[in-house]
Amino acid sequence: MGASQTIEKDYAEYCCWLQYERNPKVKRAFFTNINVSEYSKTDVTQTAVEELYRGLSAIVGTPPAINQRQTSAIVLATINSPELPAEIDVAKLSSQLNEEGFCIRMDNKEECLYLIGKTDKGILYAVFHLLRMLQTGTNINMETIENPTNEFRMINHWDNMDGSIERGYAGNSIFYKDDQILADSERIKDYARLLASVGINAIAVNNVNVHKTETKLITDQYLPEVAKLASVFRKYGIKTFLSINFASPMELGGLPTADPLNPQVQNWWKEKAQEIYNEIADFGGFLIKADSEHRPGPFTYNRNHADGANMLAEALQPFGGIVIWRCFVYNCLQDWRDRKTDRARAAYDHFRPLNGMFLDNVILQIKNGPMDFQVREPVSPLFGAMPDTNQMLEFQITQEYTGQQKHVCYLVPQWKEVLDFDTYAKGQESFVKRSVDGSLYGNKHGGITAVANIGDNWNWTGHTLAQANLYGYGRLAWNPDYSEEMITEEWVAQTFGTDEAVMLQVCDMLRKSWSIYEAYTSPLGVGWMVNPGHHYGPNIDGYEYSVWGTYHFADCNGIGVNRTAKDGTGYTSQYFKENYKLYESMETCPDELLLFFHHVPYKHVLQSGETVIQHIYNTHFEGVEQVERLMQDWQKLKGKINEERFTGVLHRLSVQLSDAKEWRDIVNSYFFRKSGIGDNKHRTIY
């Protein structure tokens, strides 16, 4: 990889999962030659060749010949290329592949290995898939067919042009510094490689909170540099999107309004779209946070979100552009005294009535849960609830509420739960993943996006183990049916090698980490309890008397938010019947979400058989013990992992341990002092 820094740092760590180690077992003849179909030559195919060349050179030990037309070669070709042998049933294969799918196939004599894409992107993905198989020691079958499940597999960057990253925990932006775009940076290309290798095909390169300078990204002051950025990503099959300011017609255009029904405003956006597409012919489109947390939006003009989104969609439509409209809309000036208003209801209440009113190049982007990326919250009831509207799921890779990359918190298990959640929107098996990939209702567009967790730290993510979240996200976005086990093992093998002890240990640590983090932080789905603003560290009442709609209502008798239809906020009724019933009843509501849905006495007995208060004490003591074991487990790997990564992770584990103790003691003390109920195991509470 072309990192510009001259370093003594661990290069492997910089490469993340794209470390290619010499492997003597990789020795078939076709690995020594790469042939590219003349018919299929594009910039992306060229990238595929470069990546394959680089990977094979390292793994095989000698660089492959390119286009020397040997009998035995890896052949890169799109599906209609004349080079494909007759034995391949092109018509059949074509029906098996979607636009970005690929097939890896040996000819019958096993002389050539064909990497076939329906498009050039498919070829690129096939290359990375092949390299992944070589890295992980996976056998190459006669035929492997892979199709991405989701049309959009996206990354959102909350990067600001001053170089800061909102909710970034791994240094500064790799895209911006001092209000300039670092378009020539090698690091951006290296990042594009990482993304493409896991199948990411879209990126929004600036913060959804679009500040003054970033508003100008769509002007000629910055567009040429944005175009350069886009061309870096384009070579890796990634489309560039920009987050835009809904008030741009006023701030940039000098118009007196940004009313989406005003013809001048509409026209301003149409001309703006033309201007953008003149610079970037395949520009992806706009990502918009409107009428949320003090951002401007259509509400100012008594218009609704459909009015706002459709106006932009009309402007982008002639160019094939997409409007991604965020549903993270709620009253962020709530009165904490008001127990009727429920922030959890907000997205559904705002958007559900607009079903079918959005143009078909609009996609609604919905956070996984109704609140905000907590360690545990239920799935947003909006998924599946808008049959005639494109939906996209938003995850957060950056660990805002899950340890800020100081704590290990591997999120793939959480994401799997969300994707596999059955909404019952169209009866059983109406999984979230089927709602967002468009298959449930046959929507035109769909996909998954996530907030990036990288910055300019040498290892990209601060915590080495947080690289696994970026990797796992990409793999899941490609195919939500992939198992957590497979993804985790892939990542560990590519990152630390295939030593069995290392594999077992690291996989085990990752798999446990989410539930460990949950154990010592806020209990039973109630969420928050963090310091306001930066969101790090325990503060039980931190958001209790605030405007943010995030409360636990703990008093001397009990805790939790009554969101039932019976006598609470009615949030439960936003779910389809099966889930509504599940959550509405205190008896069937899953323990881990009990306090999200119900206000219960501390002595309420959980399905687990423990009381709520004793559960709080138990999990908080155990959570810390589990972190202690994580440290012990990691220490066993000394010598099996190179020193820099070993000590780096060990240091962060020690921070995690110390902070977990703060969480434990503060949470336990808070509830002991409040409830007056002691721990039945008589452990120390202050």
Add this chain to the structure above:
Amino acid sequence: MGASQTIEKDYAEYCCWLQYERNPKVKRAFFTNINVSEYSKTDVTQTAVEELYRGLSAIVGTPPAINQRQTSAIVLATINSPELPAEIDVAKLSSQLNEEGFCIRMDNKEECLYLIGKTDKGILYAVFHLLRMLQTGTNINMETIENPTNEFRMINHWDNMDGSIERGYAGNSIFYKDDQILADSERIKDYARLLASVGINAIAVNNVNVHKTETKLITDQYLPEVAKLASVFRKYGIKTFLSINFASPMELGGLPTADPLNPQVQNWWKEKAQEIYNEIADFGGFLIKADSEHRPGPFTYNRNHADGANMLAEALQPFGGIVIWRCFVYNCLQDWRDRKTDRARAAYDHFRPLNGMFLDNVILQIKNGPMDFQVREPVSPLFGAMPDTNQMLEFQITQEYTGQQKHVCYLVPQWKEVLDFDTYAKGQESFVKRSVDGSLYGNKHGGITAVANIGDNWNWTGHTLAQANLYGYGRLAWNPDYSEEMITEEWVAQTFGTDEAVMLQVCDMLRKSWSIYEAYTSPLGVGWMVNPGHHYGPNIDGYEYSVWGTYHFADCNGIGVNRTAKDGTGYTSQYFKENYKLYESMETCPDELLLFFHHVPYKHVLQSGETVIQHIYNTHFEGVEQVERLMQDWQKLKGKINEERFTGVLHRLSVQLSDAKEWRDIVNSYFFRKSGIGDNKHRTIY
């Protein structure tokens, strides 16, 4: 006044209490002439003439003649001037005046009015005193003699050179901008006038937290500009001090240590002192915050505070300089789980054992209370406890914990309580004021200092009514025996005129304001309960699980800190016997400090007859009602106070009201939720 801004703003507001209004009643002949004793001419006398000229011109309506030697004149003279008439018994008067005292005296024929100082400073103070009498309509007696009680009447500025002010609530610094000293600013001169008019004679011009740039104030990079600043203040009788960085020999001098017993370090400071006095011959000396809140100090070298202070004192001694050493030293990395450590004990524990070990040009600067400028805390037990050591009292005019100049909180009543507190150090009437003025033990030096509340806001203090705190502080520092009533009336008369309705109303508002603020904030002396960092607004557990040593220990049964000798932290035993007994017993401990000294059940009955919990509810409901009445009272003044000040104060009162409601509801809800005990008047608690 020479404000450089061209404004339409209320000039009176900028002038604070130095507004001089035409008063036709001021018409005696001697007001038309000013004669200055040739013998007494100095820069300060010249300032006195200018001030008198300016004041009389405005009040009388025509400028007085100067040095025209008319029969009838105001005569400015030091005590040995030949101009004094024979009828004045100079020897007697001399014995009645201290260095900065003055006498205002009419000759027997009432033709001349003599403003006599023992020194030129006395003349200046006499002028301001005369003008104050004219402004407030006070009769001029045949003879008025005034002596400042305190040698040092000081102001501490927590201004940083980037222009920010730590704990400043009235804009940016008037001294600094962008790391430069604004020595030529007219505003600084206007500030010096305000200070001199109330008798301030010393100023520390930079933050006690001395950062990197400010460390260089004692280098040739900045000293010439500091000298300019000093010369502005010098003309008004004010000596300039600098806060210094104890690690300067390392940071500036390149030495490997700042050990106070190291001869190289000692020498470095001696040379530095010489360098400073070369620039500023009457430089006041150093103010030092050492070994406190991460500031460097002698502890690093296993030396004590006396070692540190004496080293600096030796360096300054040849030039008559003073070392002011702050006693605000405590463990700011306390473990909240540890109930044995008590921050309140810290100053006494650190400094009491060093009694008699400090050189006589060292003064220990002690905050009024043992914690940190809370709305209510007991008086520091260190006062009177170090007979052989100079002590200085530190107040905080800037309203860090008392409403940040958004809330009215007139602090003179609080300061009076502190000054009049009987320490019993030498039996009855060993008042704090007598300890710090040096009279209790005959100490060489003493005084009072306070953290400034001004910034570059047009009206200096943000809240117009906060001007009263600066005024009142100066007057009390001059003479702690002045009554609150007198000071308040003086300020109101000079600020808003002598209209009786205005006088009564504003005085009443000011007098009540401290207890109103106390009513709706943290109860019964327990303190804190604010948002960490900026210290504004309610956050009951804000400092409860933190490192700062500031806890209330509220649980479902009770609240408060047990600081008794019997079974608490033993803090009570730091007081002399009478106070120790008073505070040690729950029965005699004053209600308003009960939770500072004792942990009690919510149903504990106060001396007032109310339970603690009911007291909390009552005061919080009543506090808000009182703020509502403050608003109503202020509104009655519409038309009697000019519009800008009227609406400015009204706006701030509305902020105060809204914030007081937050305080009320959050405090009440917190304790209701925690205790489960309802309000016996059934008012709304959430």
